[in-house]
Each structure stands twice: as structure tokens, then as C-alpha cells.
Amino acid sequence: MIKVGLVGYGKAGKAVATVLAQDARYQLCWIARRKTTEQTHLDGYPMVPLVGLDRCDFDNWFDSHPVDAVVDFALPETVYQYADALIRHRSMLVSAVSAYNSEQQAFLRQLGEVCPVMSSPNITLGINFLLMAAKMLRDIAPFADVEVVEQHFREKPEVSGTARKIASSLGLEDEHITSLRMGGIVGHHEVIFGFPHQTVRLVHDAIRREAFGTGVAFALQELATCPAGCYSFDELMMKKIRHQLLAQEQT
Amino acid sequence: MIKVGLVGYGKAGKAVATVLAQDARYQLCWIARRKTTEQTHLDGYPMVPLVGLDRCDFDNWFDSHPVDAVVDFALPETVYQYADALIRHRSMLVSAVSAYNSEQQAFLRQLGEVCPVMSSPNITLGINFLLMAAKMLRDIAPFADVEVVEQHFREKPEVSGTARKIASSLGLEDEHITSLRMGGIVGHHEVIFGFPHQTVRLVHDAIRREAFGTGVAFALQELATCPAGCYSFDELMMKKIRHQLLAQEQT
Amino acid sequence: MIKVGLVGYGKAGKAVATVLAQDARYQLCWIARRKTTEQTHLDGYPMVPLVGLDRCDFDNWFDSHPVDAVVDFALPETVYQYADALIRHRSMLVSAVSAYNSEQQAFLRQLGEVCPVMSSPNITLGINFLLMAAKMLRDIAPFADVEVVEQHFREKPEVSGTARKIASSLGLEDEHITSLRMGGIVGHHEVIFGFPHQTVRLVHDAIRREAFGTGVAFALQELATCPAGCYSFDELMMKKIRHQLLAQEQT
Amino acid sequence: MIKVGLVGYGKAGKAVATVLAQDARYQLCWIARRKTTEQTHLDGYPMVPLVGLDRCDFDNWFDSHPVDAVVDFALPETVYQYADALIRHRSMLVSAVSAYNSEQQAFLRQLGEVCPVMSSPNITLGINFLLMAAKMLRDIAPFADVEVVEQHFREKPEVSGTARKIASSLGLEDEHITSLRMGGIVGHHEVIFGFPHQTVRLVHDAIRREAFGTGVAFALQELATCPAGCYSFDELMMKKIRHQLLAQEQT
Secondary structure (H helix, E strand, O other), X not given: OEEEEEEOOOHHHHHHXXXXXXXXXXXXXXXXXXXXXXXXXXXXXXXXXXXXXXXXXXXXXXXXXXXXXXXXXXXXXXXXXXXXXXXXXXXXXXXXXXXXXXXXXXXXXXXXXXXXXXXXXXXXXXXXXXXXXXXXXXXXXXXOEEEEEEEEOOOOOOOOHHHHHHHHXXXXXXXXXXXXXXXXXXXXXXXXXXXXXXXXXXXXEEOOOOHHHHHHHHHHHHHOOOOOEEEOHHHXXXXXXXXXXXXXXXX | OEEEEEEOOOHHHHHHHHHHHOOOOEEEEEEEEXXXXXXXXXXXXXXXXXXXXXXXXXXXXXXXXXXXXXXXXXXXXXXHHHHHHXXXXXXXXXXXXXXXXXXXXXXXXXXXXXXXXXXXXXXXXXXHHHHHHHHHHHHHOOOOEEEEEEEEOOOOOXXXXXXXXXXXXXXXXXXXXXXXXXXXXXXXXXXXXXXXXXXXXXXXXXXXXXXXXXXXXXXXXXXXXXXXXXXXHHHHHHHHHHHHHHHHHHO | OEEEEEXXXXXXXXXXXXXXXXXXXXXXXXXXXXXXXXXXXXXXXEEEEOOOOOHHHHHHHHHHOOOOEEEEOOOHXXXXXXXXXXXXXXXXXXXXXXXXXXXXXXXXXXXXXXXXXXXXXXXXHHHHHHHHHHHHHHHHOOOOEEEEEEEEOOOOOOOOHHHHHHHHHOOOOHHHEEEEEOOOXXXXXXXXXXXXXXXXXXXXXXXXXXXHHHHHHHHHHHHOOOOOEEEOHHHHHHHHHHHHHHHHHHO | OEEEEEEOOOHHHHHHHHHHHOOOOEEEEEEEEOOOOOOOEEOOEEEEEOOOOOHHHHHHHHHHOOOOEEEEOOOHHHHHHHHHHHHHHOOEEEEOOOXXXXXXXXXXXXXXXXXXXXXXXXXXXXXHHHHHHHHHHHHXXXXXXXXXXXXXXXXXXXXXXXXXXXXXXXXXXXHHEEEEEOOOOOOEEEEEEEOOOEEEEEEEEEOOOOHHHHHHHHHHHHHOXXXXXXXXXXXXXXXXXXXXXXXXXXX
């Protein structure tokens, strides 16, 4: 059983907690969150406030509440608060924080020299698979026409970051992204490959926010078998299929 | 430009000829077919009848009409007719024949010791990609529920062989295949992965038979860069993406 | 603004309350529910317990909390509790109760002689539209092959009642229903019409339970313009389009 | 059995001939086409050239080759050539000509005073149903967000006329049409209705050009039961469902 500390308890963080709570392979041991309160527990978990907590405090908290992994859904700078504790305990880190600046990225790489670190702005398993599969088909059939279509709820303001990432990873101009805003669609992404005599569609439908939890669970499981190092979500997926790819080479 | 001899000129063979004729990378040099006729040309191509043609005759034909590759859409036993010529010319073979018996398979492997040989019962690029991608996602997320749905024209008698192959390669019982027969649907295959909080759909729609041609063109292009050996369609696809997979290992 | 009393406050009832609360055309005035409690309010609404409440009590409640409409998501027999009050106030009734027996149905018809009554076991707007549209296409093109496919979360035990209703309204045997159980799919229904040279797909995806609320809002809005009578959801939809259908007749 | 004369024998006309030939309810009796030739028959049908044929000649042709219906896939002005004959024989007309000018339209209306006339620029059954169903749902739920997506083969130059027609009939600006050009997609149209808590998709996939034939066959069958008059495809479809709509009014 992997013991987990969850840093960040917004909507995504809460959804991750829900998923981990239902999975016997994980034990959610504590929550660290920004919002200050007098409570010591939240939804049944011991809770520590991030604000006003210096590294030393976090070290103490960590010592009294040791975990095998920290899952981070908080702000970029939060990593500085728990890094020392993480290193001392040789715990692993799964970070879904999206906007690390270059200094913070360098800091993560240093962390990766001591601990297994996985950092990915989108931690949904299905979306990451879509990205990987689309890149593969693009390599195999660069002559196919490719379009990215995303559909989301009416209020979502911008082109989905996921759609942008898919397009850029396929070398597509933004004009090949179609964004439709309609009703209450949670999140629909589709990559369409038009061949002269056949069509391939890779489709992802998000059902609810808990999908982040499935991705975190996957990352924890894989990272637990990895040596110290910095990993992307892609690389953890590749690990599961590489044996098969290499096996084929020797046939 | 790759010079090609086409063995077998049924509906699939004809469709392949159409595609190769439109692609400047290939030159279709001759056709060999079962049906006997007094004509020496067919659709503008020199034609040789397969019936009554012994190995020696084929050798002569091949010498006077040399090609870099034979594409075979004929019957399993036809390989014996052109094998000698293929070996002498070190030409390559792309075979879409589906029902080789074990003796014929052994013969193909011998051929593969001298010539580059690709043999695959389904030579559609999109379907082969679907197979590969589905296997990967199955490896990555064995906990997801998987269903295979295929839809074809009303008269198609049995469960599609492709759907069976997808299911068996995913370790699924036949009860996870749904076959719908409706109107004039050319060929629709869908592999659905149901996760707790998201759904991934891999969808292939055949538009017309010429899709076989796209697969043949791909196989010829890839095989032309391969040493002698026996290859599956999968392996040719893998070759295009392996560099990327291995590159990531070293990061 | 239509004043509403909500009878039944299970998951569906709650979702309806949420939707009505966000729609300025409706005012949710009170809730009646089975579960007994000492509270007099629930989620901010005045609350009355159904258990132990006789007709007379309900009359008093209704007199002190008058509404234009009752929305019923409770048990079949509950209608007897509020019928007198409904009649005295000439309020309308929107009932989503599914299993009225023949006696209860007769009682509803009597109610319909005095009040506008809409009763439908499935009160989702999109599903009701799918049903109507599918019936129309079946009438127009009885020669097309038709299949009903439904996909729901892994735990859903039986064939979806909606799929059964679609199939029976189209005169299809149950063998033309395909039920797939996968992951966490909320509710996907698809009616596929296979023509010889084209395919039509009518697809409904439920996003969340609040979809019931959209149907209730629609029914209330339409029923408010109807004289006393018993209506199906279908008939309320038809009312919106009949003018257009009849207009065409006179061209 | 309905005897048919086919005017116009381009790709669409040919496809219609193929469908009628396979349907025992119709007998294709002759073809009139623009291209001049010395042949008197085409694909086994008696053939008359349109060029240089005046009304009088067409009358003679019609008298010696009488038909119950003319199906027109030719140019707008062609109607003037066969109108006299049509009137004298009280035959019916199914016209798929798309660009009648106002004078020609007036002429068609005059024809309709004597003969049953159906004129529709798009004669595909599925597309016409999509149009009708989308308009209904728009009337029922004007609050839903609506988007029209069409996908066609790479070379198709403009936004599909069908998509434009759907959008305009729904009162949507052109910016709610998405046109994707990819590979060899024959013709995919999708009207998506986004509700707050559910999504409805109406999807049409053309498989091949013969779909026009199915529409012609439907129109002939329905028109054969109509008095003289001018009809749209819509009205012929409505006829099949109106009885059901009106029946419900009396419940």
C-alpha cells in the first residue's frame, strides 16, 4: 500500500482524494491546503495549512506523518515547501502543477536526482494516451490530413489547452483545431485522421473530474517501480509497452 | 521509384492497382491473374495468366519484366510459382494472402532468409494502427472495460475477422464483440475503453476497398529500407515510431 | 413565474430542485419527502414529511403554501395524498413516477378532467425527442435496418428501460438492442438507421442527473398553456411543432 | 410498377438508374442526356439526346415511350423541353435540379397545377430527415446551443450546401458551421444540440452517390399517391407521419 500526502485541495485535488480513498492500493494520509482554518481534519484526513508553513514546519509534519509519495495539485512555488522533507524521506513526487517557471523546473530536476519525480500538466490517463497514439499515427502516416476537434461547456473561455498540446505535438497549425462551446459538455476531444480511403478517429470523453485521480493512481503505481529521476506521464506509459515494442524487434 | 508486379487481380487487387497507379513512387509493371484469356494486356498493364504457368515460365516472365517487388493478393499456393524468380532477383514480397497453411508459412520464412518479406492478412493501415493502439492501451490500463463494436452491410455473414483479431489480441472473449448488420455500411470498427471517469474510443471507418492500396504502398515503402527477413505489418509500423520510443528511454 | 411544490426528494428530485432554483421562470416553494425528520426546512426550502400526512393535512399545507404546479418524483401511491389539494387549487401536475398500476392510472385520468396533468416515466427532453424522431424515421423509411445501442456504467444491472422503450416503439425485437456496460458512462443511447447508401445516427448522451430538471422545466412551461387534460411528454413536444406541420399542409 | 424516364445522366443520374434498376417497384424506360452520340441505347436503356431536341420531338419520344414519371437530374432549362409531354400524359415529375431561377420556379408551379411535382435540390432521404428533425428540436428547445459540423474529402472546395441549408433553416449564423476537409470522407453531417445536462447528436453519413436513388424512389412512391400540386421533399415525408401527429391531438 502506497502512503500518500496530498498538497492542494481545490476541485481537482478533492476529486483525486475521492479516487484514492476508493482504491485499496493507496492510503491517503494527510492533506495540505492553502485555505487557513482552525480545523485539524478535513473530510476525515489530518490537515495542515500551507500558508505560514515554512520548510521546517513541513519537515516536522512529514516526520510525524510519513508518506511514500506527495501528490501536488497546488501552486508552482509550493514545491519549495515540501522538497526538503521529500528528499530526507526519499519519497516520490507526482505533480500535476501546470505552470512551473524555468527556475522551478530546474529545481524539480534537482529533486529528480534524489527522488522519483513525475511532473505533467495534464494527468488524465486517456488524454495522455490520445496524445501518444496520435503522435504515433502521425509518424506512421504523415500524409493523412489531421484535425483536432474539442467540445466543452458553453462557459469555457478559451481553446482547450489539451487541444493545443495535441495540435502542437503533431506539428499542426492552430487553424486545424476546432473548438465548439455547447451546453454542459464536460470535455470531448477528438483527433481525426483522414486517409484517402479510410478514416481513423481517436476520441476522448471526460465524464467527471475524478479522471485526474485515475491518472494519479497510475503514475504512483508506475513511479513506485522507478529509480530516482524526472519522468513525464508519457514515459511512464511507455514503460508499460516498451517491453512489447522491443520484443518485436528481436523476432 | 519502386517497380511492382501484382499477383491476383480480384476486387482487392484491382483496387490496389488503382492506388499504385496514382502514386508517383510506384510503377505497376505487370499483372498476373488466375483467369485465362487471350489478351496480353489488362487495363493497360502487361498480363500473364497464373494457370498453366510453371516456375520456369514465371522465371522467364520475371526476367523480361523485372520488378523490385511482388504484391500478392492471390491464393496461398501461388507463392510457389514466383518464389524462384523472387529469390534470383532479390526482390521483395508484400503478401496480403490470409490463409497460408503451416507448410506455406515455413516456405515464406525460408523466402525471408533471402528477400524482405511482409505478410499480413489485413493490410489496411488504419486497422493495423487500431490493433496496435488498442493493445497498448490495454497494457497501460488493464483495468478498463473494453468492448469491440463492428458495423457492416446487411449481407455480411459472419463476425468480422478484424473484430475477432482485435478481441483476441486484447485477450477478450468473443462475447465482448458486438456485430451489427445494417444497410450498406462499408466497414466500421470501434474499440471502446470504459474507464471509471472517462471513455476512450478508437474508431476506424473504411470508405472503400482502395484502402488496401494505401497499406500496400506503406508496406512497400518501409520494406524497401529493410534487410532480408520476415516482417508483420505491425513491425513495419513499429519501425517508424521505435526511434521515438527509444529516444525517450535515454532522457 | 410558476410556483412549484416538489414531491419526492431522492437523487432525481434533488437534481430537479437544483435546476428549478437556477431558472428565473420557476419558484420552488416547498418540498415533500418520505424521510421523517424534525427539521422544518431542507436546503432552504420549507419541508413537509409524506409519512403520516393524510389528505387533510396536505390540504392545509397546500392552502398555506399554494403552488401552481406539483412535480412528483415519489412513489405511485403518493398521488392520492395531494390530489384533493391539487383539484381545489386547479394546480397542474408533472409526474415522473414510472410504475402507476391501472387503478392509479385511472385516478390520474380523473385528475386530468379537472387539472392539466402530464405523466411520463422518462422526463428527459433529449431522450423523448430521440424517441419521437426515431418513430418518425421508422414511419418514413420502414425498409431501413434499425439497431439500438446503449452504453452505461459497469454496475447498471439490466438493459436500459429507455432502450427497451425505443425498441418497442419502433416495433423491434429485443435482439436489436445492444447493451454495453463499461466504466463510468453516465448514459449513452444511439438509434442507428442503416440505409443501403447512407446511415443516420440519433445519439443521446446524458451528462448528469440534472437533465431531469430540464425536462420538468419544459413540461411546466408547456402545461401552463394547456387546458385540463392528460398529456404525455410527446404531446407537449408535438404542440411546439404541430403549427409548423399543419402550416405545411396548406401550402 | 412505376414507369420512369430519366433526364440527365451524369454521375448522380447514373447512380439513380442503378438504384431504380434494382427495385422491382420501378421500371426505368429511357434516358435523356445532353451528350450527343450515335448510339440509340445506353447501359441497356433506350436513349434520346437532349441537345437539338425541341418540344415537339420530346412529345413524340414520350408518346412512343410513355412513362408515369420523369426524374430530372439535368440543367434548370431542361424542364421546358419535357413539360408539354408531361402535361399531356399527366405524368409526375421528381426534380433534383438545384438552381432554378425565379422564372423557372414559376413555370414549375404552373406544372404543379396539372401534374404532381416534387422539386428539391437535395434529394437524399437521410439528409432531408436530418433537416426536419433538427428544425423540430430547435422549435422544442430553442435554448439549446446548436452547431453544425460537416466533413468531406480534401478537394471539396466550399462549405457544403447541405450544411448551409441546415444552418439557415435553424436560424444559425454561418459561424456555427464547421467544415473539415480530410482525406476521402464521402459526406458527414452532424447537428449537435448542447443542453446543460445532456447532448443530442443527429448524424448523417453518406456512403455513396446511390443515396440519391433511395430519395428518388421514396419521392416517386409518395408522389404517386398525391393529387396535382407542388411538393417539397419535406412535405412528402410529413405525409407519412402526419396521421400519427394528428391522431395524438385527439387523445
